[in-house]
Amino acid sequence: MSKLELSGVSKTYGATVALRRGDLSVEAGEVHVLVGSNGSGKSTLCKIVAGSVKPDGGRVAIDGEPVAIGGPKASKAKGIGIFYQELSLAAHRTVEENICLADMPVTAGLFVDRKALSKRAEKYIALFETVSGDDFAAETVVGNLRADQRQLVEIMKTLATEAPILIFDEPTSALDRAQAERFFEILGDLKAEGRSIIFISHRMDEIFAVGDRVTVMRDGETVGTRILAETEPTAVIQLMVGSKDDLAEAAVNPPDAAERSGTPVLEVSGFSGPGFRDISFSVAAGEILGFGGLHGQGQSAVLRSLFGAEPYGGGRISLEGTPVHYSNPRDAILLGMAYVSGDRGRDGIVNGRPIFENVVPVHFLRNGLKIVQPKVLKKRVDPALDALRTKYASLWQAINSLSGGNQQKVVIARWLVDQPTVLLLDDPTKGVDLSAKSDLFALIRELAREGMGIVLYSSEDAELLNNADRILVFNQGRVTRELTGADRTRFNLYHAAYEAAS
């Protein structure tokens, strides 16, 4: 009998199927690894176990007993402890307070029992004593800790639940090697105690070092479970990829490389900054260069720094063969750069203002305009919006009245009134409907044909494989692999993404 068993669990949000059929069976005394690409449904599955998402169908059983997990409190009562990837610590509280936050020892039913609290926390702090650093103490305020130390506190907090079932969602992302190894030793001890551990990781070396079995998810379904000792990393990746290796027609036959000879429109070398190191690449006129890899491996950070929105530490940038220096988006725009963010609410739309005012700012800047002439500008704005097949009633309606996809089209149109030299796309289709996506990619290919250099980062692997002529795979802030021509397969992309960073 399994400790935890999920069978045929599903969840849909409106028209989006987040989880089609999730099956998972975890034994007592086992480290069970859960893998799958972005959007494969593994985090939804974990949320169902944690009680923060209610499944639409399926069966969840603990110790063979069917259970309904009504909320985070209920899941705690059922003996489930979860490590949250998005840190859930109270920044102004001390390490020991955070460790015991979920279950504060109290005296007289009212007052926090400081002594009991310290004593309880002490045990978990001691576990990591050798690797937590000299400045780490029970009384340290969490906000003053380094990222890796905060992650250790999060782990301690999860351990402090003493739950028989523990879920760790990427617990080692900020840890150094010694810290991660200590954590794996502790996992081994927990296993020996008979606890069940669900472990989510994107590092093949980790997965094979600590896991007993692995369950692979793809497109919202559980596609298989393997015993790790009897399998190979490539076999796991093959399971994640499935049989389809989808290269669209355009991508199968990328424009002739000879057409793109000559000076690259964008050349970057030795580029370093917060979250990325020593990045070098060049983009030819007419080329769509893809940035791939797991989420948050430095792709966005590189693009933002390239646009001048974040400072960068070092490196050289050349535009059309000329070395350039700039430190803000304004100067980057004047040099012919354009940037479209996937986070349009923060970086893109000017809320509550008309569509017109959302399109024209870049045109004003690039042409040094001072006076607004709506009739003249309309002739420039309309074609830019039409190129993307934007649906709107009037240029003077507030941008908020449009759908997400059309809002993003308006933001993109901003860059098309005057054609830039380089277009940086930072996961531009996040939260955009399918038809808007296809309009967008058709336009991007068209822009490339006209000679623009395009850099595309997408968190959806299919988008990259279908649209990029060349893909740089990012892993922990570095480019670890370049995929060109027939090498641009889902398998190779995953393989490079899940490799241990060297």
Next chain:
Amino acid sequence: MSATETTPVKTSSVLAVLRQPLLIAIVLIGVLLAFGEALSPGFASGEQILRLLVVASLLGLVAAGQNLVILAGREGIDLSVGGIVSLSAIVAGNVMSGQDASIPLAILACVATGALFGFLNGVGVTVMRIPPLVMTLGMLGVLQGLLVVIRQGIPSGKAAPALADFVAKPFLFGLPGTIWLWVAVGLFMAFLLRRTVFGQRVYAIGSNEHAAFMAGVPVKRMRVAVFTFSGIFAAIAGLCLLGYSGSSFSNVGEQYMVPSIIAVVFGGTPLAGGKGGYTGTMAGAVLLTILQSILTTVNIDESGRQMIYGATLLVLMLFYGRGRRMRG
């Protein structure tokens, strides 16, 4: 002028939303005038209304700068306007010393004073990252101290006869020069906000500063500029005030701080910025001036008026806060 500072072309939906505050203000103006007339016959006579408009235009000038600062968002507010009005009135009064020939120089000195302190507010808010509320309140303290030092309690400075005539006597078509000046400022503001890149950038940084930054708007420069504008408008108001009262007396400008904010908010520009315009603010200024006049008629003293202003602002915030939630 319509209430569509937001858009160069009118659309029914935008107009409907923005017309509301203006409509309310106009209706209230009528009601208050009728009420004043009932309290004291002659309150709403033509002559009296002209006098009210002159007073309102002084407030309106101050509110123009306040309006720009608030529109530009990020908790933009200028509490130092009163101090700038007082100081610039004194600077102008001392430079002209009752001589018509010195008027151009006085105007220059007065506007430069306002621009300087407005600029300093802007630098404090952007470069030193001091919240506008704190920065301009601190600046108000500095200005008040400066006034005491300069004046040493003795009234000084005298308006030139030509200035006094311009402000209060019929200037053109029977209307005093101040009213014409206000109309000109109204046209200027409408043009600035609707037809210039500067105006659109004010709205952009007031609505989503980060998106504006990512679209190449020079956010810091813009913020310094709106505070500088506020200083300049306050200085022009100070100049008119000098002409209106003949000489500059202590803290003449203080009465403008809260009313300038109320006029803006009442005119349909939320304190959060990003939308609204100056037309409504003008109506708000007229409304507040009539209210003030009624309060004087029924013998409510300055402290009582201050309390009523404060309460008005709170009620307005409540009203607009509710409105937004219902729309959302």
